[in-house]
Amino acid sequence: MTVDIDKTTGPDVTPPAGPEAIKAVPVRHPWRYVSAAVALFLLGSVVYAFAQGDINWAAIPEYFFDDRILEGVWKTLLLTVMSMLIGIIGGILLAVMRLSKNPVTSSIAWFYIWFFRGTPVLVQLFVWFNLGLVFEYINLGPIYKDYWSSFMTPLLTALLGLGLNEAAYMAEICRAGLLSVDEGQTEASHALGMSQAKTLRRIVIPQAMRVIVPPTGNEVINMLKTTSLVSAVQFYDLFKHSQDIGQNAGSTVEMYFLAATWYLIMTSLLSVGQYYIERYYARGSSRSLPPTPWQRFSAAVLPARRPKGVAA
Amino acid sequence: MTQSSPAMVKAEGVHKSFGAVQVLKGIDLEVRSGEVFCLIGPSGSGKSTFLRCINHLEKINAGRLYVDGELVGYRQRGDRLHELKDTEVALKRRDIGMVFQRFNLFPHKTAVENVMEAPVQVRGVPRQAAWQRAMQLLERVGLADKAGNYPSQLSGGQQQRVAIARALAMDPKLMLFDEPTSALDPELVGDVLDVMRDLARSGMTMVVVTHEMGFAREVGDSLVFMDGGVVVEAGDPREVLTDPKEERTKAFLSKVL
Numbered sequence: 092m093t094v095d096i097d098k099t100t101g102p103d104v105t106p107p108a109g110p111e112a113i114k115a116v117p118v119r120h121p122w123r124y125v126s127a128a129v130a131l132f133l134l135g136s137v138v139y140a141f142a143q144g145d146i147n148w149a150a151i152p153e154y155f156f157d158d159r160i161l162e163g164v165w166k167t168l169l170l171t172v173m174s175m176l177i178g179i180i181g182g183i184l185l186a187v188m189r190l191s192k193n194p195v196t197s198s199i200a201w202f203y204i205w206f207f208r209g210t211p212v213l214v215q216l217f218v219w220f221n222l223g224l225v226f227e228y229i230n231l232g233p234i235y236k237d238y239w240s241s242f243m244t245p246l247l248t249a250l251l252g253l254g255l256n257e258a259a260y261m262a263e264i265c266r267a268g269l270l271s272v273d274e275g276q277t278e279a280s281h282a283l284g285m286s287q288a289k290t291l292r293r294i295v296i297p298q299a300m301r302v303i304v305p306p307t308g309n310e311v312i313n314m315l316k317t318t319s320l321v322s323a324v325q326f327y328d329l330f331k332h333s334q335d336i337g338q339n340a341g342s343t344v345e346m347y348f349l350a351a352t353w354y355l356i357m358t359s360l361l362s363v364g365q366y367y368i369e370r371y372y373a374r375g376s377s378r379s380l381p382p383t384p385w386q387r388f389s390a391a392v393l394p395a396r397r398p399k400g401v402a403a
Numbered sequence: 404m405t406q407s408s409p410a411m412v413k414a415e416g417v418h419k420s421f422g423a424v425q426v427l428k429g430i431d432l433e434v435r436s437g438e439v440f441c442l443i444g445p446s447g448s449g450k451s452t453f454l455r456c457i458n459h460l461e462k463i464n465a466g467r468l469y470v471d472g473e474l475v476g477y478r479q480r481g482d483r484l485h486e487l488k489d490t491e492v493a494l495k496r497r498d499i500g501m502v503f504q505r506f507n508l509f510p511h512k513t514a515v516e517n518v519m520e521a522p523v524q525v526r527g528v529p530r531q532a533a534w535q536r537a538m539q540l541l542e543r544v545g546l547a548d549k550a551g552n553y554p555s556q557l558s559g560g561q562q563q564r565v566a567i568a569r570a571l572a573m574d575p576k577l578m579l580f581d582e583p584t585s586a587l588d589p590e591l592v593g594d595v596l597d598v599m600r601d602l603a604r605s606g607m608t609m610v611v612v613t614h615e616m617g618f619a620r621e622v623g624d625s626l627v628f629m630d631g632g633v634v635v636e637a638g639d640p641r642e643v644l645t646d647p648k649e650e651r652t653k654a655f656l657s658k659v660l
Contacts, residue, residue, distance in 0.1 A: 281496065
């Protein structure tokens with residue numbers, strides 16, 4: 092108020108001639124320069140230390156596409172995909188069990204999740220690996236019978252250990268997703284005469300996916316890294332092969348660097364995939380989807396073409 | 404409305420409680436075929452609950468509720484009632500359209516996909532035919548140009564009109580409206596009421612829970628005032644709204660009119 096009065100009553104004040112761009116002296120931030128300098132110094136020291144270290148850098152490109160490494164990469168990917176499949180299918184099953192009205196199935200699901208989430212996956216892997224000490228045979232009646240040691244291969248051990256553990260986590264993710272869908276959606280679907288199963292499949296699950304996909308993407312990336320634990324049960328994945336080569340060729344650390352690089356490449360590719368899957372399930376959730384990096388790129392390079400996926 | 408038209412909905416002593424809370428304490432009423440039946444009353448009076456009982460979204464605890472002459476949610480064998488299976492309940496719901504206060508459109512489907520969903524999935528109508536019918540219905544509610552939009556891209560009034568089209572796509576013999584305009588900006592209420600007025604004129608049997616007294620007076624054939632889980636007063640909307648007999652009705656109307 093006082094400002095207004097001053098303006099109108101003060102005889103010396105010239106009336107402002109329309110809005111004028113403000114040219115003020117910006118606040119200085121000297122500490123930003125200091126912190127940047129400190130951070131750069133620390134980073135430089137780390138780089139320098141490694142440059143001074145006795146590291147045979149040439150060994151990394153030499154073995155980067157070695158057959159054993161490539162086989163390890165393939166095994167790691169295979170194990171990730173198969174374990175996640177077991178995890179997702181088991182997770183959906185457990186989530187439905189936990190949400191069911193049947194107190195027995197819901198308690199069993201609760202117990203499963205409690206147990207597998209509460210024990211370290213490395214311990215679970217060793218338990219699967221060493222079950223041969225307590226079972227001599229596996230006997231599924233007329234279907235299958237064999238020595239435990241030839242039945243429980245490193246691959247099966249790894250799959251059971253990782254997959255069953257993952258199912259416990261996926262169950263919680265799926266449950267959260269199913270619960271996130273508004274009850275009005277189920278009611279509307281029922282009111283239209285859609286059955287319980289159709290409602291779940293056509294209405295609830297597609298909407299739950301928007302909540303389920305991002306954490307599942309994280310789980311896939313986590314799984315890819317966790318697979319390195321299976322070297323402990325004699326499964327030859329990327330990590331185990333790198334370790335072996337490193338010990339034989341006398342370049343242990345170099346081969347760990349190599350493995351880390353491969354893991355980084357794979358997780359980066361998975362992140363890109365996750366981005367597009369999330370976009371797909373975001374349909375209708377916001378007024379318009381932002382363009383993908385590729386669409387932004389092509390829009391900049393080829394200004395005549397309109398990006399396709401952008402809703403008006 | 405002639406008195407001889409058959410009852411589309413018939414309630415005899417309908418009771419409903421949620422745990423210890425009794426919401427409906429013996430509702431008796433009759434909705435005749437082809438009429439617009441308005442339910443008014445303060446919030447918590449049980450009018451929405453009663454509406455939801457009609458298509459068995461809520462199970463009644465006592466009494467009898469009939470739609471088109473058939474028991475809702477049960478089958479009578481001798482003097483025992485047997486609960487209907489989920490699939491049997493779903494079969495009956497096909498013929499009862501419902502419009503919700505909060506629209507409840509499927510957010511991951513476009514307007515036209517929302518309207519097509521039930522005919523394709525429940526009645527097995529071929530997609531092409533379902534699409535044509537959906538476009539006709541969207542045309543009827545004045546939204547043919549929004550067919551490709553997702554619900555989040557539509558205003559509340561537009562969403563509610565799509566929801567009406569979605570319910571009509573199943574060719575229901577009865578339409579239930581649960582406070583269809585309560586969640587809308589005042590400006591948008593008119594468009595939705597226009598669609599409902601048009602629907603009433605076409606002879607659809609409608610049960611409407613509403614706070615729009617103007618709509619009830621103009622379009623309604625019967626009106627029931629509910630309070631505390633019972634029917635307080637029933638009759639012709641114009642009579643009840645202008646000259647209520649019961650003190651409770653007078654008190655309510657003096658606040659909302």
